[in-house]
Amino acid sequence: MRNTTIPEEEYMLPGHVACLGCGAALAMRYALKALGKKTIVSVPACCWAVIPGVYPYRTLEVPLLYTAFEVTGAAISGIREALEVLGQDDVTVMGWAGDGGTADIGIQALSGAMEREHNVIYVMYDNEAYMNTGVQRSGATPFGAWTTTTPVGKLRIYKKERKKPVAEMMVAQGVPYVATANIAYPEDLIRKLRKAKEMKGPKFIHIYATCPTGWRVPPNKTIEIAKLAVQTRVFPLYEVENGVYKINVKPKERVPVRDYLRMQGRFRHLTEEEVELIQKMVDEEWEKLLLKEEMTNRVRKE
Amino acid sequence: MEFEFPTPLTTVPSTANKTGVWRTFRPVINYEKCIRCYICWKFCPEPAISFVPGDKYPAPSEAFLKRDAVEINYDYCKGCGICANECPKGAIDFVLERGDGQ
Numbered sequence: 001m002r003n004t005t006i007p008e009e010e011y012m013l014p015g016h017v018a019c020l021g022c023g024a025a026l027a028m029r030y031a032l033k034a035l036g037k038k039t040i041v042s043v044p045a046c047c048w049a050v051i052p053g054v055y056p057y058r059t060l061e062v063p064l065l066y067t068a069f070e071v072t073g074a075a076i077s078g079i080r081e082a083l084e085v086l087g088q089d090d091v092t093v094m095g096w097a098g099d100g101g102t103a104d105i106g107i108q109a110l111s112g113a114m115e116r117e118h119n120v121i122y123v124m125y126d127n128e129a130y131m132n133t134g135v136q137r138s139g140a141t142p143f144g145a146w147t148t149t150t151p152v153g154k155l156r157i158y159k160k161e162r163k164k165p166v167a168e169m170m171v172a173q174g175v176p177y178v179a180t181a182n183i184a185y186p187e188d189l190i191r192k193l194r195k196a197k198e199m200k201g202p203k204f205i206h207i208y209a210t211c212p213t214g215w216r217v218p219p220n221k222t223i224e225i226a227k228l229a230v231q232t233r234v235f236p237l238y239e240v241e242n243g244v245y246k247i248n249v250k251p252k253e254r255v256p257v258r259d260y261l262r263m264q265g266r267f268r269h270l271t272e273e274e275v276e277l278i279q280k281m282v283d284e285e286w287e288k289l290l291l292k293e294e295m296t297n298r299v300r301k302e
Numbered sequence: 303m304e305f306e307f308p309t310p311l312t313t314v315p316s317t318a319n320k321t322g323v324w325r326t327f328r329p330v331i332n333y334e335k336c337i338r339c340y341i342c343w344k345f346c347p348e349p350a351i352s353f354v355p356g357d358k359y360p361a362p363s364e365a366f367l368k369r370d371a372v373e374i375n376y377d378y379c380k381g382c383g384i385c386a387n388e389c390p391k392g393a394i395d396f397v398l399e400r401g402d403g404q
Contacts, residue, residue, distance in 0.1 A: 001356070001368055001369055001370060002338075002340065002353060002369055002370040004340050004343070004344070005340075005344065006344060010349060012349070013315050013316045013317050014316070014317060014321070014348040014349060014350050014375065014377075014378035015315070015316035015317045015318065015319035015320065015321055015348075015378055016316050016319075016321075016348075017319070017321070018347065020324070020380045020381065020382035020383075021347060021382035021383070021384055022347050022382075023347075025347040025348075026345070026347040029347065029349060038307065040308070052312075052316065053316050053319060055312055056312050056313055056314045057312055057314050057315070057316045057318065057319060058310045058312035058313070058314065058315060058316060059315075059316035060310070061310075062310070063307075063308040063309065063310055064310065086305045087305070088305055091307070186344060186345075212382075218383070219382035219383060219384070220382060220383030220384050220386060220387040220396075221387065222345075222347075222382070222384050223345050223384055223387070223388050224387060224388075
């Protein structure tokens with residue numbers, strides 16, 4: 001006898017070549033548990049183009065279409081339209097791209113696919129840099145982080161720009177279902193993907209996926225850090241359905257961002273003042289999010 | 303036109319690739335402490351933890367034997383240590399690999 005909080009079926013096989021403690025591998029494991037076998041996945045260049053291994057190995061029990069870096073949105077649009085021509089409406093189509101392939105390189109294809117309202121799910125699994133090629137800064141790298149292209153050093157060149165809010169961009173575009181999810185909250189992640197599967201039209205999901213290699217943390221801390229990201233409000237869990245916000249986790253205690261930053265090698269150069277600055281940014285974003293929730297719910301009622 | 307759901311062209315399951323050889327540290331379940339909550343199974347990124355009948359291993363008390371136990375598959379476990387870190391009972395030891403296959 002056993003009762004588990006997430007589905008038992010596995011559509012991801014062991015033997016893949018993800019790094020130790022890979023958050024992106026976990027994210028895919030959960031996503032396929034939610035979507036099931038009748039799913040077609042498309043991945044561009046990203047960690048997941050490497051994780052399944054080389055030919056003839058397969059690690060996913062579903063069809064996987066590799067595409068060029070910038071075309072995930074176009075590829076899933078095409079798969080969906082082809083299925084429609086063939087009269088197949090019980091197949092789920094999911095685009096699965098990293099933060100570089102979404103926030104930077106694939107943004108126009110994503111925006112186009114969402115605007116054309118194809119019945120697809122686009123997942124951005126966010127490990128906050130180009131990890132596959134060796135930790136280069138991306139648009140989704142957070143303020144203050146070290147990467148190999150923002151190497152700190154004596155000149156203190158760390159990332160000085162804010163993280164690109166891709167989920168908010170999708171909300172602004174009017175995508176009917178936008179959600180953020182986190183590997184430390186698999187039940188919530190699976191619920192959101194299932195909801196996306198049931199809904200018709202374009203869906204966008206932003207999954208936080210720890211990268212021990214690139215973030216300079218021990219691999220056993222993957223889940224601990226992901227949990228802290230939600231508790232410190234660095235990465236709030238929320239969903240936006242037809243423009244109405246709902247925050248899924250509202251941490252009761254205010255855990256200082258310092259706890260989150262000091263666990264990671266990529267933030268070790270930050271002075272106390274800089275940590276305070278990041279705390280201020282996080283608090284501001286959280287306040288804004290609370291107001292968005294209040295405002296959109298009020299507008300909906302009226 | 304008849305529609306056939308596409309099957310992966312890649313015919314060899316990745317289970318042919320024994321990633322267990324990557325391991326530096328080995329997680330070892332202490333079954334006397336394990337309460338069979340399955341949190342380790344939930345957070346394994348391989349996944350290399352599976353269920354086995356409850357009476358295969360000892361348990362903290364008789365009652366736990368009714369629940370299925372978990373087992374680590376050392377052929378694939380890369381030794382990331384998430385299971386040991388997340389275990390609420392501290393029932394998973396994390397020991398240096400000796401290369402003797404044990």
